[in-house]
Amino acid sequence: MFETWEELEKSIIDCKKCKLCAGRTNIVFGTGNKNADVMFIGEGPGADEDKQGEPFVGKAGILMNNALAGLEIKRENLYIANIVKCRPPQNRVPEKEEATVCLDYLRNQVVLIKPKMIVLLGSTALKNILGDEYKITASRGKWIENKEILYFPTWHPAALLRDENKKIEFWKDLKEVKNKAKEMELSI
Numbered sequence: 001m002f003e004t005w006e007e008l009e010k011s012i013i014d015c016k017k018c019k020l021c022a023g024r025t026n027i028v029f030g031t032g033n034k035n036a037d038v039m040f041i042g043e044g045p046g047a048d049e050d051k052q053g054e055p056f057v058g059k060a061g062i063l064m065n066n067a068l069a070g071l072e073i074k075r076e077n078l079y080i081a082n083i084v085k086c087r088p089p090q091n092r093v094p095e096k097e098e099a100t101v102c103l104d105y106l107r108n109q110v111v112l113i114k115p116k117m118i119v120l121l122g123s124t125a126l127k128n129i130l131g132d133e134y135k136i137t138a139s140r141g142k143w144i145e146n147k148e149i150l151y152f153p154t155w156h157p158a159a160l161l162r163d164e165n166k167k168i169e170f171w172k173d174l175k176e177v178k179n180k181a182k183e184m185e186l187s188i
């Protein structure tokens with residue numbers, strides 16, 4: 001565990017801790033406010049994210065940005081990252097081993113940021129952060145408190161591209177996040 005961002009960022013530059021290093025153009029470390037009250041965690045970089053080195057800048061990211069903008073949630077107030085920081089081939093789900101080794105970095109980021117709330121985008125984020133016993137269909141839209149952090153699972157934005165109903169639920173979920181954050185006087 002590193003105590004500063006500088007040390008943590010330096011430690012990851014040439015990371016080869018898992019086989020996803022072979023296919024990457026850029027490590028997608030995470031972006032946003034390093035003092036964020038609210039974090040968003042996705043699955044892993046896609047092609048656009050790999051190219052640009054930033055999370056959620058592709059099709060799914062644009063959908064998410066539109067929802068955030070519509071609800072007046074400022075992306076720059078959040079910190080956004082993924083379970084794995086290198087792009088899985090063909091955008092497959094990260095393997096348990098890959099997620100486990102990469103999670104050391106994300107946990108370190110969480111320790112440095114000290115968020116009050118973490119929005120888990122989709123099943124991969126949910127299972128790797130809270131445990132394999134959680135199912136996204138049963139857990140989405142519900143608050144789960146764990147070690148003084150409020151977790152809120154919702155659909156992964158890529159799932160919205162295929163299902164209009166999920167778009168409505170995602171919107172409703174983000175509205176709930178915003179309301180709760182306002183109630184707790186968090187910046188969002």
Ligand code: URA
Nearest residue numbers: 042043044046055056
């Ligand atoms: N999907 C994710 O899970 N993360 C990204 O950064 C982009 C797409």
Ligand code: SF4
Nearest residue numbers: 015018021085086102
């Ligand atoms: Fe390292 Fe994570 Fe990339 Fe694997 S996915 S090589 S652990 S940064």
